[in-house]
Amino acid sequence: MKRLFPAPLFSVALAVLWLVLNLSISPGNVLLAILFGVLAPLLMAPLRPLPVRIRKPGTILKLFVLVGRDVLVSNVQVGWTVWNAKRRPPRSAFVKVPLDLRDANGLAALSMITTVVPGTVWSELALDRSVLLMHVFDLDDEARFIEHFKTAYERPLMEIFQ
Template identity: 70%
Template sequence: MKKLFPAPWLSLALWLLWLLLNLSLSLGNVLLGALLGFLAPLLMAPLRPQPVRIRRPLSILRLTLQVGMEVVKSNVEVAWLVLNMDRRPPRSAFVKIPLTLDNANGLAALAVISSVIPGTVWSELALDRRVLLMHVFDLDDEQAFIEHFKQTYERPLMEIFE
């Protein structure tokens, strides 16, 4: 069964996402979504760096809610800064964040999260995976930003993946 469905949760998620994006439960969409959910993980299995083992599923829900709140908050902050740029220009900076997380799947999730939050962009990961270089649109206190990033995103991902 594992050979046919190397990532059953991913298959289910792709199928549901297909149906959601098409806003249709027609037979064609149900079958096409099922085919996508079946074939995509099967064909992409050799590209996965390591199997995904989720340690604490409830942490996913907490992290998702936290990221959602951060997206809204950051959107408002970035919009305010852009609208008031003539009064105070943003203090952009590159920040080196030391990482404890070393799971490849966790790092991939961290890359997605940091790219989704307005005002931050994942720039580079050191070859040893111990330091992340991130561009921050407006930075007041570098140490406070690093602590917030590690506490809010890295720690929950470590709970989930390690």
């Protein structure tokens, strides 16, 4: 049964969504909703991530608070830099951050954190997952930035996922 319906709630949600978006419960739409609800999860099953094993759930709260603080501080810093761009233009740079984190779920969380924090953009991940290329909007000290990134984000994620 699990092979035919790898994600039963997803199947039901897709079928209902199809009917709602079409504003019709005609036999043809019901048939298409059922086909879509059954076939889409089957075709997407290989794309589903591995099951998550969280090792230290208490670290999640600490990381959440730290990321929230960094988001607020970075918003102010980026705003101030943009406001004063004529006096001192931002020193944008690409930074290669060596990674110790290898877990796919941890890397996905790290990419989301990088996306949420203003002034940083996840640009590229090496095929062997050993180096992350990031764009930083205003970089003062590359070594200090790398140390902060690894200490604040990578190490807690390693505690949680590895």
